[in-house]
Amino acid sequence: MHQYKLFALTCGVFLALAGGCKRPEPVAPAPAKPAAIIPAPRELTAADGQFVVTADTPVSFESGSGGEAAARYLADLMQRTRGFALRPDASAKPDANGIIRFELTAGESRDGQDGYSLSISPQRIVVSAADSRGLFYGAVTLWQLMTPGAAADSIALPALAINDSPRFRWRGLMLDSARHFQSPQFIKQFIDWMALHKLNVLHWHLVDDQGWRLEIKKYPKLTSVGGWRVPAGPVAAADIDPATGKPRVYGGFYTQEEVRDIVAYAAERHIVIVPEIEMPGHASAAVAAYPELGVAGTKVPQVPADWGVYSTLFNVDDATFSFFEDVLTEVMALFPGEYIHVGGDEAVKDEWKGSPKIQAQMRKLGIKDEHGLQSYFIHRIEKFLNQHQRRLIGWDEILEGGLAPNATVMSWRGIDGAVAAATAGHDAVLAPQPALYFDNRQNGPNDPSPGRGWVISVESVYKFDPAPAALQPDQLKHILGLQAPIFTEHMRTEQRVEYMTFPRAAALAEVAWSPAERRDWADFQTRLPAQLGRYDALGIHYAPTDMALNAAAAGSQRRNSHQLNMCSDKLVLSLTDDAPLQGERAVFLVDIMNPCWIYQGADLSKASDLTAVVGQVPFNFQIGNDVKGIPLPKPQTPEGELEVRLDSCEGEKLATLPLAPATSQTLTSLPPAKIAPRAGQHDLCFIFTRKTVDPIWVIDSIELAATGE
Known part of the structure; x- marks a missing residue:
């Protein structure tokens, strides 16, 4: 904490101690x-x-x-x-x-x-x-x-x-409007809240596999087709739109008139909007609209609803580059800022590897591998942007195969990309996962918020160091600043975006603005309540900052999935149920690669009844060949069972709860299982038997009780 010294001189003190005093020399204000x-x-x-x-x-x-x-x-x-x-x-x-x-x-x-x-x-x-x-x-x-x-x-x-004055010139948030569309009114409100934290860059993620959100007048199907999808799961599939006779679609897009209004609104609050137009991966929505943009032989019949990484890539034909030049011309007319973000991340190269045409193009161009082809793609786009006095920025994968001459790197896979870029004399922005990813939960077991499984608290954001030790002082000058990505796969509503952003945005703002020597977590905590009061006045739906298990929860024999331990830490997510279509939905913590839970320290000395409330969510995740590693314990009945084992997941089978009563799309309290009391505390392991990965069976809560309670 920056130390403050208080100077107080009174003649009375000196009179008492020394029998007199003289007028002190003027001193600086306290x-x-x-x-x-x-x-x-x-x-x-x-x-x-x-x-x-x-x-x-x-x-x-x-x-x-x-x-x-x-x-x-x-x-x-x-x-x-x-x-x-x-x-x-x-x-x-x-x-x-x-x-x-x-x-x-x-x-x-x-x-x-x-x-x-x-x-x-x-x-x-x-x-x-x-x-x-x-x-x-x-x-x-x-x-x-x-x-x-x-x-x-x-x-x-x-x-x-x-x-x-600020420490960094780039102080930002990234808002993903591709996975879930937010209204123009909300975007403007969000910009207003950013300004009140002295944040000055809104990185607007407008394009991804699950949606193209920006009107491009030359290519209207990007939004008429690419802006809409059927949500994942049987509930949405059964929601038939009477006008079409097909499942109701979900989505939206921003007209160019709306974008101009939003950009002007941001400029009045001294916020620059950096649009992101993804390439060469995350291409599914665009290819669904214009199949000729994809690699020959691949098809995207409709905008997909799964999360994760798709293998869909743009091809490298001249016509595709002409398409992007047309798109970017319209984008630059809407967004007057210095930077255009081109994505560049998670471009799985399988389609390029398997395409004879693209392999022939690579040989003709003298490109040795697919990373080099992506570098060629980005170089070509950067040249076009530079011709229009704009600068290209992309995720740190653009380093692979050779960085474009004037490109700026946004480092998300930790800080290594920023270090590599700055060492090579390129500018960089820090946006590392998981440290600054606001799609991670903010609090611990008592906060059943949807999001990624890591807990990234206000404190951990505040303590992030934006000055990598690996860089020399002259290289640190290339770190433009930092931002927190807000990917919205698990933020279905605008209110949920607010909840996941604040008050962590306050911590990010202080890291980005205040001198390093002025930052002190204890002092920040004393100032935060006043900030929360401002949030109340502004109507911001923010997350509580103290969600530790309270005494009541600690003493209870009922635990929800967030209060249980995961058996593994492969891909832990806090998932929202796919039902009901309207209203509040349950949220479940689950490792989708290994759906297995541990009730730690269960007191079985008096317990005789075990009740489980269970649900199911669609397996809508693109994880490639990793799906083959998901265990499928063999069921004894067609519907499967929830098995309860004692002390370890290989221990004695304490109970078996058939899933037959739980085949609907709602939460189900399974008939209680009888268990024989045991002395002391024991860990209980819960595993679902099942034939397929879809759907994912999930635990909502587990409760132990004595008979008659």
Whole structure:
């Protein structure tokens, strides 16, 4: 924690100790803790006195400057979150007392890009910066100082001085709208929340196997076909649309008019949107719309609904590159930022390897392997983007086969990709899995949220080190910053996106903005409650931060799947049930590669009844040949059984619960199994017998009870 020293000299003390005193030499104002500001500012110094803000306090600015936008944004925020009216007023004199003043300073900001100064004295509040971005961030900090709090006639702010600027220029979140479509209204709301954390890059994942979400006027089937799919599972398959006589489709897309509006909205909040158009993999939705883009001999009859990695690739014909140039021309017209993201990740090369035509093209081009062919693909796209004064960024697989000359690497497979890129003189952005992946759960056993099986807490995000030790100081300059990917396979609703993003976004913001020496987890925890109060005022559905097992849960003999241990850690997911079509759905923790659970430390001394509530979810995962390694314990009945074994998964069979009563798509409480009491505590292993991997049988809860309880 940045250490603050408090200096207090009083003549009375010296009179008592030394019989007299002289007037001390002037000293610097006392430094102070950064109140409840997140992210913590670079420098904050306390002063004497306070400034009282009332509804009559003018918010002054120079007409037509960036200060006007900042002043009006502050007034709007205060009205929305505290019901407190401020009065933007261009006519107020800059040096008047009793005002809030936004002013641009001449020349370069000494605080660097996005920097600002905030001064609160008993006479006035002044926010100053060299550009409109700095004024905006100063307004956000001032808003934080005045919130949270109930509506009041006045707000007393302690005098202080802040000089602030960010550590990194790239401070972002990646939002996946391909797996689940979010409304334009939600995207704008999400952008607003990002701005209030001083985040400045929205990496918008618009294209993937499961959906193409961006209108391309030259290729309308990308959205009319590629923007819709039938969700996985028998429940969705049975949901027939009377208009078509076929299963109802799910999806959506953003019109170009909507995108322009969103981009403009983001720009007003100093957020750049980086669109992602996937290539050469994650191509299923596009190939379903335009089969000629795929590798000859492969078919994608419809947009798929499975998660995971498909083998579908784009071919490398000139016509396909012409297609991408057409698409990217429209993309660049919509997104004026410097970067275009081309994906480049998880391009399984099986189709290229098996295609005589593509192998012949490789020989003609003098390319030795499929990694080299992907490099050729990315090089060719980068050349087109560079011709239009844009820069290419891609996931770290674009390093394989040779990195395009001007490419920037987004490192997701740990930090190694960023280290390799920076060492070679290329810029990089840190977005490592699992450390910054917000599709991982935030909390432990008492939080049955859908997501990946890892628990990535607010604390672990906060303690992420964005300065890889393997890099020298001159190489560290190539680390542009960091972002948290929000892949939405397990975030079916907009509310779930909020829940998985916040408050971890607050921790990410401080890592990206605040100086390394100012970061302190204990201090952050003291500031976080005020931030949660702001979330309440904004209507953000955030995750609780303390989800440890409480005493009641610890003493209970009932445990849900999240409170059970997994028998293995191969591919653990917290999966949402596929039913009902509307409303709340159950969530199950399961290792899809080995559906097996351990009830640890069960007290069997009085237990005589064991009740299991079970369900099933579709196996909609593309995992290649790994599916062959999933165990299928042989069932004794056509429907299968849930076996309970004592002390280990190879131990004595304690009970067998037939699954025949549970063949519907709803949760089923199986008839209780009788067990003989045993002395002491024992581990119980639960395994489903079954003939196929689909569906996945899952445990919702296990309860032990004495007869008659």
